[in-house]
Amino acid sequence: xxxxxxxxxxxxxxxxxxxxxxxxxxxxxxxxxxxxxxxxxxxxxxxxxxxxxxxxxxxxxxxxxxxxxxxxxxxxxxxxxxxxxxxxxxxxxxxxxxxxxxxxxxxxxxxxxxxxxx
Numbered sequence: 001x002x003x004x005x006x007x008x009x010x011x012x013x014x015x016x017x018x019x020x021x022x023x024x025x026x027x028x029x030x031x032x033x034x035x036x037x038x039x040x041x042x043x044x045x046x047x048x049x050x051x052x053x054x055x056x057x058x059x060x061x062x063x064x065x066x067x068x069x070x071x072x073x074x075x076x077x078x079x080x081x082x083x084x085x086x087x088x089x090x091x092x093x094x095x096x097x098x099x100x101x102x103x104x105x106x107x108x109x110x111x112x113x114x115x116x117x118x
Contacts, residue, residue: 001055001091005042013044013051016087016114021046043076049083050076056090059098066104070111086113093117
């Protein structure tokens, strides 16, 4: 999937952001703090936003996926200061309820992201 995103970023931008942006940059996948481990993470930047794609084969992770999504959002926003659209794509079928979670919620914070189940 990472190969497809890097080879055809316009298609992912068009499909997931409904945008025909042509000036797309593929950003490095590790941010300047300690890296977060994931199956595959890709950041695509258009003129005014970042599309963050995370591909997962398993729903369980450490730290949990909702917290990772918030963590990456904060890191990306701090570094690039622009709109960020996050999409998690689960590549394998599962009966886990974790693949239906699309937000991180704690006492003072709620962070939402999109989930696609293939």
